Amino acid sequence: MTPEELSATLSSVLHQAIAAGEIDLDPQLIPQPVKVERPRHREHGDWASNLAMQLGKKAGMAPRELAEILRTRLQEESGISAAEVAGPGFLNIVVEAAAAGQLAHSIVQAGAEFGRNDSLAGQVINLEFVSANPTGPLHIGHTRWAALGDAISRLLRASGAEVTNEYYINDAGNQMNTFADSVYARIHDQPVPDGGYPGAYVTDIARHIVAEAPELAEQDHDEVLPELRRRAYRLQLQDIQDTLESFGVHFDVWFSEQSLHDAGAIDSAVQHLRDQNEVDDHQGAVWLRTTDFGDDKDRVLIRANGEPTYFAADAAYYLSKKERGFEQKIYLLGADHHGYVSRLKAIAACAGDNPRHHIEILIGQLISVNGAKLSKRAGNIIELKDLVEWLGRDALRYDLARYPADSPITIDPDLLRSRTNDNPVFYVQYAHARSRSAARTAEAHGITRDALPFDAGTLTDPTETALLAQLGEFPAVVGHAAAVRQPHRVARYLENLAGAYHSWYGACRIVPAPDEDGSVPAAQPVNIARLWLNDATSQVLANGLDLLGVSAPEKM
Numbered sequence: 001m002t003p004e005e006l007s008a009t010l011s012s013v014l015h016q017a018i019a020a021g022e023i024d025l026d027p028q029l030i031p032q033p034v035k036v037e038r039p040r041h042r043e044h045g046d047w048a049s050n051l052a053m054q055l056g057k058k059a060g061m062a063p064r065e066l067a068e069i070l071r072t073r074l075q076e077e078s079g080i081s082a083a084e085v086a087g088p089g090f091l092n093i094v095v096e097a098a099a100a101g102q103l104a105h106s107i108v109q110a111g112a113e114f115g116r117n118d119s120l121a122g123q124v125i126n127l128e129f130v131s132a133n134p135t136g137p138l139h140i141g142h143t144r145w146a147a148l149g150d151a152i153s154r155l156l157r158a159s160g161a162e163v164t165n166e167y168y169i170n171d172a173g174n175q176m177n178t179f180a181d182s183v184y185a186r187i188h189d190q191p192v193p194d195g196g197y198p199g200a201y202v203t204d205i206a207r208h209i210v211a212e213a214p215e216l217a218e219q220d221h222d223e224v225l226p227e228l229r230r231r232a233y234r235l236q237l238q239d240i241q242d243t244l245e246s247f248g249v250h251f252d253v254w255f256s257e258q259s260l261h262d263a264g265a266i267d268s269a270v271q272h273l274r275d276q277n278e279v280d281d282h283q284g285a286v287w288l289r290t291t292d293f294g295d296d297k298d299r300v301l302i303r304a305n306g307e308p309t310y311f312a313a314d315a316a317y318y319l320s321k322k323e324r325g326f327e328q329k330i331y332l333l334g335a336d337h338h339g340y341v342s343r344l345k346a347i348a349a350c351a352g353d354n355p356r357h358h359i360e361i362l363i364g365q366l367i368s369v370n371g372a373k374l375s376k377r378a379g380n381i382i383e384l385k386d387l388v389e390w391l392g393r394d395a396l397r398y399d400l401a402r403y404p405a406d407s408p409i410t411i412d413p414d415l416l417r418s419r420t421n422d423n424p425v426f427y428v429q430y431a432h433a434r435s436r437s438a439a440r441t442a443e444a445h446g447i448t449r450d451a452l453p454f455d456a457g458t459l460t461d462p463t464e465t466a467l468l469a470q471l472g473e474f475p476a477v478v479g480h481a482a483a484v485r486q487p488h489r490v491a492r493y494l495e496n497l498a499g500a501y502h503s504w505y506g507a508c509r510i511v512p513a514p515d516e517d518g519s520v521p522a523a524q525p526v527n528i529a530r531l532w533l534n535d536a537t538s539q540v541l542a543n544g545l546d547l548l549g550v551s552a553p554e555k556m
Contacts, residue, residue, distance in 0.1 A: 001079045001099040002106060003036050003472050006047055009080070010034045010091075013073040014051070022069050025059040036093075038469060045084065045092035046100065046469065052089040063089025100468050101456030101529060107471060107536035108449070115543045119479040121160035126326035127153050130244070131168040134237045135179040137201055138244070139381035141334055144367045144409075146384070147400035147549065149332050150249040151487035154547045159482035164326070167251045168317065171233060172258040173310070179236075180229035183209065187217050187228075205235050243385055247393060248549045260316045266308045269316035270301050278350040288315065290346035293355065299343060311343065318347045318359075330360045330485070332405075338363055362485060365408040367400070391416050394550045398425035401548045402491035424495055425550065428541065431498035433556040434505060435538040442510045442531050447523045449531055458526040459533060463504040467533065470500045474540050478547065487548060494544045501537045510534055 001009075011034045017023045031054065039048040052070060056063030067085040074083040074091070079099030084092045107114045129149030132142050149165070156163045182196040186206035192198055209231045210217050216224050216231075237254075244251065260266055273279050273288060280287045284304035288311075291298050301312040321329050329348075333340055341363070345355035353359065369382060387396055395416040402424060403409045421427045442448070459468065473493065481489040510530045512521045542552035 001095050002103055003047070003476060004033070005079075006036050006093065006095070007033045009074070009077055010036065010049055010051060010070070013070055013077065014055075017069050017073060023059050023061070023066060025055060029055065029058050038473065039092060042466075042469075044086065045082075046095045046465075047093045049091045049093070050089070052085075052091060056089060067091050096457075097460050097465075098455075098457035100465065100472075101459035101533070103468055103472055104459070104529070104533040104536040105454050105456065107539050108532055111539060112543060112546075114539060115474045115478045115547075116158045116160075117475050117479045118160040120156060120482060123156075123161040123328060124326055125156060125161050125163045125328045125330060126166055126321045126324075127156070127163055127330045127332070128166045128168055129332035130249075131170065132240065133170045133175055134233055134240060135175055135197055136199065136236065136381075138240055138384040140367055140369065140384070140387060143247075143384045143387055143396065144364055144400050144405075145332050145334070146244060146247055146249045147397045148364065148405055148487060151397075151401045151490075151548050152330075152332075152482075152485050154549065155478060155482040155485075155487060155490070158547060159479050161482070164253055165249075165251045166253040166255055166321075169237065169254055169256045169258075171237075171256050172261055172313065176229055176233060177225070179232055180225050183228050183232045184221060184225065201236075201239075205232050208235060247384065247388060248397065255317070255320075257313055257317070260313055260320070261308075265316045265320060266312050269319045270308075270312065272319060273301070273315065273350055276350060276352055288346070288350055290343055290350065293346040293349035295342045295346040299346075314340075314344065315347050315351075318344070319351055322351060322353065322358075328358060328360065330362065332362050332364065335363060335365050360485075362405055364405045367409050367411065369411040370413060394429070395423075395425050398428070398491065398545075398548055398550045401487045401550075403488055404486060419556075424491070426556075428491075428494045428498045428545065429550075429553055430556055431501045432538060432541040432545070432552045433554060435501065435534050435541070436554045438505070438510055438534050439531065439538070442527075442534075445511050445520050445523075447511060447527055447531055449528065449535065451523055452525055452528045454532055455525040455529055458529045461504075461508050463500070463507040464530075464533060467497075467500045467504045467537065470497045471536055471540055474544065490544050490547050494541060497537070497540060497544070501541075504533075 011030060014023070014030055015027060018025055018027055034049065034051055036047045036049050039045055052067035053063040056066050059066055064085055067089045070091060071083040071085050074080050074093065079096050080093060081096045082094040086092050127149065129145045130138070130142050132138055138146070153163050153165050178193070178196055181193045182202050183206045185191065185193055185196065186203045187210060209228065212231070216227060241254070270279065270286060278289050278292070279301070280289060280298070285300050286302035287298045288301050289298050299311045300309050301315065302308055318329065331344065341361045344361055345359055348355040348359040369387070391411070391413055399411055399416055415423055416425070419426055477489055477493045481487060508530055510527055512523060512527055514520050545552045
């Protein structure tokens with residue numbers, strides 16, 4: 001019996017009690033779904049519900065009295081072994097072994113779909129993350145958002161949301177001219193210009209451009225700069241795109257800031273905000289009254305000299321997302337962007353949106369790596385590519401996903417490169433590899449899932465009960481992690497599941513113990529049921545790792 005099935009059973013018996021006149025309650029007040037959860041102490045039962053405490057006052061009766069009515073009816077339901085009322089009205093429920101064990105069969109049958117849910121169905125979300133300037137390689141700071149952003153996207157999609165991963169390319173403004181100036185200096189063996197970009201990668205770009213178009217090296221600075229800017233931008237953006245794809249991060253849309261300027265979107269955005277009566281003209285400049293919506297000061301959209309500000313581009317970009325049909329916009333920003341929270345929410349409000357619903361801004365904290373060397377190519381940063389080569393994609397992605405975004409973290413390379421149970425990603429991946437090895441061993445002895453009918457009632461060992469309990473929680477963990485944008489909940493769940501599996505593996509045999517002569521007896525129903533349980537655990541581990549963008553190895 002899955003938690004969802006038990007939830008439906010509770011709802012059913014409550015409706016029955018209402019129909020029988022035992023409880024005076026409007027059925028519309030019954031929560032959907034009825035919540036069930038694991039009790040803190042397993043001796044209290046398999047599952048617990050505070051449904052009676054939620055509805056007692058509305059039904060005009062004491063919660064314990066209402067709970068007693070539900071308890072009586074629950075004990076008549078198939079798959080329920082016992083139900084008790086505890087404390088002020090908690091329902092503690094024990095599920096029959098056969099009903100609990102049936103979960104293993106359900107998981108294997110569902111395959112990769114197990115854990116997916118429709119809790120966010122109907123939500124259309126634009127998820128923007130990374131969005132580094134195309135003036136240099138991705139570095140350690142971008143690495144965290146790449147891993148977290150992609151994991152959040154996977155969770156949202158697994159929970160039914162329609163998600164577009166978007167990268168905002170900051171390809172407008174003086175930094176692009178400075179980048180081109182830096183390339184020009186490398187072509188002509190000149191010092192890096194003031195405020196320019198150091199690092200061997202700029203030299204590499206300069207050499208590549210000259211190899212493609214030697215005539216550019218002969219042109220004057222002002223004449224050649226626009227073409228250098230175009231080519232350098234193309235090469236560096238391609239490097240960023242290739243790096244992210246190799247890290248397992250895919251973007252559906254690469255949105256150019258320059259396109260906002262070229263298409264007149266900034267002027268249109270200013271006019272839209274003016275039509276909303278949120279714009280003031282003052283001292284020759286155009287201002288957005290963001291203080292009306294909690295910002296610490298009003299923001300300039302158009303300077304007195306007629307030039308738009310970066311804030312104007314931010315406003316135009318937000319409106320672009322809205323016009324493209326994204327009801328919800330999620331921004332993942334770095335630790336140095338705290339000041340953007342109030343102003344972006346103010347833009348949403350000025351645009352006529354509800355900033356509590358239509359925009360969400362997640363701020364990530366700093367990340368460091370013990371013993372990491374600065375990149376020789378980039379000069380003063382640790383590149384994402386170097387980290388992946390050093391630590392491995394799986395280890396890096398898992399470690400970055402297993403902490404809340406708002407907590408600073410320090411990566412321990414020695415730990416992530418170790419093959420011990422102290423390394424979380426190894427611990428989880430090894431559980432999956434071990435389960436696949438167990439399945440291969442069983443097959444070698446002629447034990448397959450279809451060898452005998454599945455008898456869920458044979459899964460009675462305490463470690464089996466504990467493992468089934470962990471497996472049953474997976475869909476709820478996925479749905480909750482998606483709702484609160486916290487992939488680390490999946491990682492920590494997987495570690496608990498791996499622990500339950502390792503304990504079960506040590507206590508229960510899939511292949512029967514050999515006889516004294518070394519021969520292996522024929523498989524019994526319990527051996528087949530255990531193979532189903534083993535394979536169900538494999539599936540959930542694989543599904544969970546996939547949500548984090550981490551592989552589930554067959555062997556280790």
